[in-house]
Amino acid sequence: MAIFRTGNAELGNERIVLERSYQSNLQVVLEQRQIFPKDPGLGTPAMVYLRTKDGIASCTYWCYLGEGCVDCYELTDAQIAWLDKQEDYINNKTDSWYKLAEEKLAKH
Numbered sequence: 001m002a003i004f005r006t007g008n009a010e011l012g013n014e015r016i017v018l019e020r021s022y023q024s025n026l027q028v029v030l031e032q033r034q035i036f037p038k039d040p041g042l043g044t045p046a047m048v049y050l051r052t053k054d055g056i057a058s059c060t061y062w063c064y065l066g067e068g069c070v071d072c073y074e075l076t077d078a079q080i081a082w083l084d085k086q087e088d089y090i091n092n093k094t095d096s097w098y099k100l101a102e103e104k105l106a107k108h
C-alpha cells in the first residue's frame with residue numbers, strides 16, 4: 001500500500017492519499033478541509049476514486065460501505081478487501097480531525 005501525506009493536522013489542512021499500490025486504479029483520499037464540526041454532514045472527508053475505462057468514478061467511503069460499489073461500478077474481491085481493511089484507519093483519522101476542529105471551536 002502507498003500512503004501520500006501533505007499538510008498539517010494542527011493547521012487543519014492535512015491530506016492523505018491511500019492507494020492499493022503505487023499508481024493503482026483505486027484510492028481513498030482523506031481531506032481534513034472537508035471537516036465541518038458545526039455541520040458534520042456537509043463535508044466529504046473520505047472519498048473513494050476508481051479509474052475506469054470511462055473515466056474516474058467516485059463516492060464517499062461511507063457510501064461505498066453501504067452500497068459495496070463505487071458510483072455503480074462493481075469492484076473485484078481484492079479491491080473490496082483492501083477498502084474494507086482501511087475502515088478503522090479512516091474512521092480513526094476523520095474522528096481525530098473532528099475532535100481537533102471541535103476543540104478549536106471551543107477555544108473561540
